[in-house]
Amino acid sequence: MHRIFICAGFAALTVWSQVSAAAQPHPGRLLASNCFQCHGTDGRKGFEELAGKSSSSIYEEMKEMQTKAADKNIMNAHARGFSDNEIWLIADYFSKVSR
Template structure:
């Protein structure tokens, strides 16, 4: 029984730490961004901010600053705190890859 539990745990770690999972989770996280930042991250609101196509390093730095309360926002601080630094990095890379 211990061997099966250990095997299942190891397989879960392999699956959920794979690059394919990271890309899929980045897509899911990015989809939540589009609610405020416009369809596909391209805002149609003059007061909004388009997030696609920006350098990944800029997106990541900005999100980490929100997470650490170094930038003030209406909801971005709370949203950013819901993600790990690795998830923030992956979503930044994904958003930067979009055109």
């Protein structure tokens, strides 16, 4: 009898931890919110749709823009503000948003 209760407790805990894990926001969302102003909320309906783009293409574009003249294009300036790790988090976030 005890065993049944322990099993039920474990099952409930497992379900709870999965539900709470799913409710955690993606770690790149707050960083990506910097982009929403121009690229639309969640990267939809702004300049250059970022939603659903591959993370590697967003990453490569950001790295390329970091090397270009910051006073010539708003993105070149913007890209410089982020570390490689932050760019990966942002790129991963947008790649997982459905279009």
